[in-house]
Amino acid sequence: RTLFIQLLDPNRSPHNKPSIMASAYSCALSLAPASFITNLGLAGVENCPVSWTIGADAANMAGRDSYFQGEVPLPQWVGWVVVIGFGALFSIFTTIVVYLDKTFAGNASMTSEHFNTAGRMVKTGLTASVIVSQWTWAATLLQSSNVAWQYGVSGPFWYASGATIQVLLFGVLAISLKDIAPSAHTMCEIVRARWGKSAHLTFLFFAFCANIIVTSMLLLGGAATVAALTGMRYELASFFIPWGVILYTSTGGLKATFMASYLHTMIIFAVLITMITLVYIKVYSSDQIYSFLDNTVSYSPEQCMAIYSTEGTPETSFFYSGDKTVLGDTEGTPQYACGAVPGNAQGSYLTMLSGDGLMFGIINIVGNFGTVFVDQSYWQSAIAARPASAARGYLLGGICWFAIPFSLATSLGLASTALMLPITRGEAGSGLVPPAVADNLLGQAGAVLILIMLFMAIVSTGSAESIAVSSLVAYDIYREYINPEASGKQILWVSRVVIVVFGLFMGLFSIALNAMGLNLGWVYLFMGIVIGSAVIPLWNMMTWDKASGKGAIISAWSGFILALIAWFVGASVESGAVNVSTLGSNPVMLSGNLVAILSSGFIHYVYSKFIDPQDFDFATLDANIHLVEQDNAGLTEDVMDKDVIRRSKRWIIRRGYLLTFVLIIVWPILSIPAQVFSESYFAFWVLVSIAWGFGAAIVITFLPLFESQDEIGKVCSGIGNFLMCKKTTEEYAEEPAKEVDEPAKEADAAAEEEA
Numbered sequence: 001r002t003l004f005i006q007l008l009d010p011n012r013s014p015h016n017k018p019s020i021m022a023s024a025y026s027c028a029l030s031l032a033p034a035s036f037i038t039n040l041g042l043a044g045v046e047n048c049p050v051s052w053t054i055g056a057d058a059a060n061m062a063g064r065d066s067y068f069q070g071e072v073p074l075p076q077w078v079g080w081v082v083v084i085g086f087g088a089l090f091s092i093f094t095t096i097v098v099y100l101d102k103t104f105a106g107n108a109s110m111t112s113e114h115f116n117t118a119g120r121m122v123k124t125g126l127t128a129s130v131i132v133s134q135w136t137w138a139a140t141l142l143q144s145s146n147v148a149w150q151y152g153v154s155g156p157f158w159y160a161s162g163a164t165i166q167v168l169l170f171g172v173l174a175i176s177l178k179d180i181a182p183s184a185h186t187m188c189e190i191v192r193a194r195w196g197k198s199a200h201l202t203f204l205f206f207a208f209c210a211n212i213i214v215t216s217m218l219l220l221g222g223a224a225t226v227a228a229l230t231g232m233r234y235e236l237a238s239f240f241i242p243w244g245v246i247l248y249t250s251t252g253g254l255k256a257t258f259m260a261s262y263l264h265t266m267i268i269f270a271v272l273i274t275m276i277t278l279v280y281i282k283v284y285s286s287d288q289i290y291s292f293l294d295n296t297v298s299y300s301p302e303q304c305m306a307i308y309s310t311e312g313t314p315e316t317s318f319f320y321s322g323d324k325t326v327l328g329d330t331e332g333t334p335q336y337a338c339g340a341v342p343g344n345a346q347g348s349y350l351t352m353l354s355g356d357g358l359m360f361g362i363i364n365i366v367g368n369f370g371t372v373f374v375d376q377s378y379w380q381s382a383i384a385a386r387p388a389s390a391a392r393g394y395l396l397g398g399i400c401w402f403a404i405p406f407s408l409a410t411s412l413g414l415a416s417t418a419l420m421l422p423i424t425r426g427e428a429g430s431g432l433v434p435p436a437v438a439d440n441l442l443g444q445a446g447a448v449l450i451l452i453m454l455f456m457a458i459v460s461t462g463s464a465e466s467i468a469v470s471s472l473v474a475y476d477i478y479r480e481y482i483n484p485e486a487s488g489k490q491i492l493w494v495s496r497v498v499i500v501v502f503g504l505f506m507g508l509f510s511i512a513l514n515a516m517g518l519n520l521g522w523v524y525l526f527m528g529i530v531i532g533s534a535v536i537p538l539w540n541m542m543t544w545d546k547a548s549g550k551g552a553i554i555s556a557w558s559g560f561i562l563a564l565i566a567w568f569v570g571a572s573v574e575s576g577a578v579n580v581s582t583l584g585s586n587p588v589m590l591s592g593n594l595v596a597i598l599s600s601g602f603i604h605y606v607y608s609k610f611i612d613p614q615d616f617d618f619a620t621l622d623a624n625i626h627l628v629e630q631d632n633a634g635l636t637e638d639v640m641d642k643d644v645i646r647r648s649k650r651w652i653i654r655r656g657y658l659l660t661f662v663l664i665i666v667w668p669i670l671s672i673p674a675q676v677f678s679e680s681y682f683a684f685w686v687l688v689s690i691a692w693g694f695g696a697a698i699v700i701t702f703l704p705l706f707e708s709q710d711e712i713g714k715v716c717s718g719i720g721n722f723l724m725c726k727k728t729t730e731e732y733a734e735e736p737a738k739e740v741d742e743p744a745k746e747a748d749a750a751a752e753e754e755a
Contacts, residue, residue, distance in 0.1 A: 027052075032062030039312030045303045049420030050292050055440045063310050064422045065318050067436045072231040073447045079230030082455050083237060087244020090263070090459065094248040094256045100715050101255075120182075120384055125703030126258055127385045127393025131167060132401045132700055133261035133460035134377055136268060137214065138221030139524050141450075141457055142431025144405035146521060148413020149337055149428045151357035152293075152349030153677070153685065156409035158361030161663040164402045165365065166372040168659050171394030171652040173373070174382035176542045178390050179645045180618040183625045187379040187538065188476040193624035194541060194616065195549030202553050203374075204476055206534040208469070210374040212509070213527045215465045215502075219510035220523060221431040222458040228432050229439075229447050238510045241455075242503035245462040250499040254384055257463040262704055264460035269697035271453040272408050275434075276693050278441050279411040284418075286686040290679050292418035293349045297340050304338035308422070321425075335425045337417040349417055350677040352668055359586045365664065366593040367528025369535045376468035377461075387645050391652035396703075399659070400696035407693035410686065412437040429521040462503075470498040479628070488628045517580050525589040529567055532596030533559025537604050544608070545616045551607030559600025567592030 027037050027048040040048070052061045122130070140163075147155030181190045188207055192200035223237035248256050280286055299307065305317035321333045340347025343355035372378050382390050412434045416423055423436050438446030474494045479486045486494075513523070533556050540547035568578055570591040575582035582588065608614070674681050705712070 030062070031059040036062050036312040040306055043303060043306035043313060045299070045306055047295055047298075049307065050295075051419040051421050051440065055419075057440070061422060062312075065308070065424070066427060067421055067423045067439075068228050068427065068432065072229060073435075073439045073444055074230045074451070076231045078448065078451070079226050079232035079237065082230075082451055083226065083232070083240050083244070086452075086455055087241075087247060087459065090244060090260055091247035091251070093263070094260045095251050097259050098252040098256050100719065101711070103718065121386055122258060122381075122384045122389065122393075123386060123704070123707040124389040124392045124396065125700075125705075125707045126262060127381060127389050128397035128400060129262045129265050129700050129704050130258050130381050130464075131378075131394060131397025132404070132696075133265045133268075134381065134464040135163070135167060135372075135397070135401050135461075136265070136404055136457045137461050138218050138225070138431065138454060138457055140405050141268075141408060141434060141454055142221045142225065143521055143524050144409035145413035145416065145433040145437075146428045146431060147357070147360055148409040149416050149423065149433050150341075151354045151360065152341060152344060152351065152417070153410065153414065153682075154344075154352045154354040154357030155360065156406050156413060156689075157352065157667075158357055158364055159409065160402045160404075160406035161667065162361045162364030163368045163405070164398045165660040165663055166368050167378075167394055167398035167401065168656040170372050170378055170382075171391045171398075171656050172649070173379075173539065173542050174385065174390040174394050175387070175645060175649045175652055177379070177382050178385075178387040179642075179649065180542070180621045181625060182387075183622050183627055184379075184383060185475045185625075186376055186471050188376075188472060189625055190621070191538075191541065192476070192480065193621055195552060199549045199553050200476065200480070202556055203534060203538070204472065206374050206531050206556065207376050207472055210371055210527075210531045211376065211465050211469050211472075212506070213523065213530060214371055214375060215462060215506045216510055216513055217523050217527075218458045218462055218465075219506060220513060220518070222454055223510060223514070224430045225432065225435055225454050226451065228427075228430070229435055229451050234514060235511050238514070239507040241458055242462060242466075242507050244455075244459050245466055246500050246503040249463045249466045250496045253495070254380065254467050257467050258384070260463060261460045264456040266701050267456045268404065268453055269693075269700060271449050272404060272693055273697055274449065275438065276407055276411045276690055279415050279437075280686055280690060283441060284415070286683040287679055289414060289418045289686075290350065290677075290682045292420075293414065296337060296417050296420055297347050297349060299339045301334075301339055304334065304336070307338060307420075308336050333425065336420075336422060338420060346676050348676045349414065350682055351675060352671040353675060356586060359590055361664075363525055363528065363586065363590050363593050366532055366597050367525065369597060370528050370531035373535045373538050374531045375465075376472055377464040380464075380468055380471060387641070388648055391648040395652060395655055395659070396699070400700045402663075403689075403692040403696035407689040408434070410689040415441075431521075466499045466502055467495075469502045470495040473498045486628065491628050522580070522584045525584065525586070525593075528593035529563045529589070529596050530560070532593055533557075533563060533600035535597055536601035540604060540608070545618065546608050546613045547604070547616070548608040548612040548614055550612055551604045554607060555600045555602075555604035558603050559596050562599045563592045563596035566595040 026046060027040055030037055030048040030052040032048065032052050037048075049061065052058055055061070140159075144156055144159040147159055149155075151158075177184065177190070181193070184190050184193075186207075188200055188204050191203045219238050219241060222241055223234050226232050226237040226241075227234040248260055252259075279289070284292075301319075302314050305314040305319045306312055308319040309315075309317040319334060319336060319338070321335055341349055341354070344357070345351040345353035382394070385393050416428075416433045416437050419437070419440065421436055421440055423433055427433075427436070435447055435450045438450045440446070442449070474491050478494045479491060483490065537547070537552035537556055541552065567583065567588060570588040571578045571582040571585070574585065574588055677685065
């Protein structure tokens with residue numbers, strides 16, 4: 001053990017040489033039982049996994065059939081403190097901040113408009129922070145490291161790039177919304193205003209599917225991790241996690257969600273930087289991880305069987321799937337990261353030439369178009385932003401978000417395979433790679449950090465999904481079909497009730513999904529099949545004057561049905577059976593995802609171009625959308641400057657398309673000549689991930705503060721004056737919201753007939 005530490009010391013030896021490093025984790029230095037090592041020697045294993053030599057639990061790694069083994073690194077009370085205590089803490093904090101902002105910064109009273117749109121005046125930095133927060137799911141933190149565990153360096157890249165381009169491109173829709181439908185509250189309101197009732201009901205279905213799937217993934221990954229780390233029952237974690245979201249979202253609405261999201265994002269980046277620093281600067285280096293990864297793929301199947309066995313022999317192995325009591329079972333899929341990676345160049349983790357990695361990337365790209373373009377929460381953030389901030393906020397948010405899956409998985413995900421921790425395929429699929437590596441590096445402190453980071457991701461995205469669903473129900477169901485004359489107070493009451501009901505429903509629904517045997521990875525790949533067919537019609541609605549409403553309905557439902565057929569047929573053809581396992585394979589999921597988005601786009605184009613072409617005047621769209629209260633914040637002429645909007649649109653189109661091309665075409669192509677990365681190439685790759693992580697953390701932390709310095713100054717000054725008894729009524733007076741009657745029904749009917 002002392003020798004190993006000395007070999008890692010750069011002042012004592014040239015530790016970056018693979019030959020030196022190989023001796024550092026030779027089985028002679030392992031803490032495993034002597035008999036186990038003897039049997040490994042007979043099986044031809046000279047170098048033991050690194051995790052057997054270093055780490056707080058190194059002596060217990062040999063013969064271990066899973067990392068957590070049903071045991072938990074943290075006491076159960078920690079889970080309760082995080083799930084219940086943090087939820088209450090953020091609720092109190094956010095409520096106080098909203099109150100201070102209202103009292104001392106002179107913002108208006110809470111109206112239904114303000115509750116669901118945050119006043120339509122959010123600036124670039126906060127918009128970017130909210131986008132990062134909304135797009136950072138439990139899957140972002142957990143599934144990204146899982147694909148690194150499976151495919152190597154290509155996994156984090158394809159996860160990050162495949163889910164960044166949608167945010168970049170949505171910036172085009174965000175600024176288009178400000179141009180043609182600035183009064184909108186939801187995307188379905190725009191559908192109703194342009195295409196009518198049938199299309200409205202169709203896309204309302206897909207919108208709810210998107211919200212339910214996203215929230216399901218949050219709770220599936222979050223509850224599984226809380227249960228694995230603290231021993232808290234999965235069912236209780238699933239049920240109580242939404243309560244932290246319910247409390248502050250129902251109180252402060254979208255603005256409270258934005259403020260809480262900023263704090264969540266700062267904490268997520270703080271933990272991210274900590275993990276990057278540990279893996280590549282403090283504990284290991286890129287050269288060491290490179291050497292460890294080379295060692296991982298050097299083992300033959302027989303050697304892997306000996307390593308993952310009860311007695312150090314292939315005959316007692318549990319390396320492959322199946323009943324581990326059946327000695328020497330070599331059938332099925334390897335359950336641990338050991339040996340060459342199937343489908344990768346030279347079987348290496350250190351290459352972008354990965355067939356399965358590329359396949360995952362395509363699934364990721366297609367599926368995530370649905371969860372951005374069909375998710376009301378992203379439309380709501382665009383509605384809340386200033387016109388000039390809408391485009392820039394989405395672009396900046398996408399660039400900063402890229403760092404979270406890319407940097408985190410490049411550190412924790414690759415470290416899991418480099419150290420050869422006994423993480424099973426099932427544990428990885430449930431999102432337990434990051435907590436396992438953090439626990440190995442820092443013990444209980446690492447597990448606590450990942451737990452806190454995960455909870456931040458859950459509540460930030462969960463709050464956005466809750467307010468999105470409440471807006472859809474309040475404006476697109478209650479106001480549209482139940483009470484067209486609803487007042488602002490009624491809309492506000494419905495919004496708050498829906499937030500509570502949706503949170504309770506999702507807690508119960510995630511329990512049901514888990515009982516069905518569906519984990520985070522399965523649902524993540526599945527989402528594009530359900531909602532992918534709605535993507536292109538929604539894009540056409542905002543950008544193409546000839547887009548047909550009938551064509552949108554037909555294409556959305558046809559794409560959905562065709563995707564399901566392709567999915568089931570693919571599973572039957574590939575495996576001869578249709579079940580949860582066969583439906584979850586990459587090729588089958590890929591077929592369903594591609595059919596969903598491509599068939600829908602083709603059908604809508606053909607129908608709109610040749611069968612039912614329209615000539616829609618976008619200038620008339622906003623006239624068919626009505627405010628509940630006369631709250632014109634963010635809609636005044638000085639804010640809605642058409643020249644500013646046109647310039648912003650050109651700005652985001654050029655940069656959004658360019659960055660999309662770079663991330664999914666140029667970057668992968670430039671990495672092909674390297675094939676299997678050299679030590680220096682991998683060091684550069686790691687340097688990029690570290691720099692991106694630190695840069696994103698700095699921007700997303702300080703830009704919102706810089707832009708809001710006037711508001712912060714008002715609040716601080718107001719608090720100081722209040723404490724010194726200098727507060728004046730005029731200084732903190734609020735401008736009351738003015739309610740007006742809804743437009744006459746005759747005007748509505750005439751506008752609808754004209755549309």
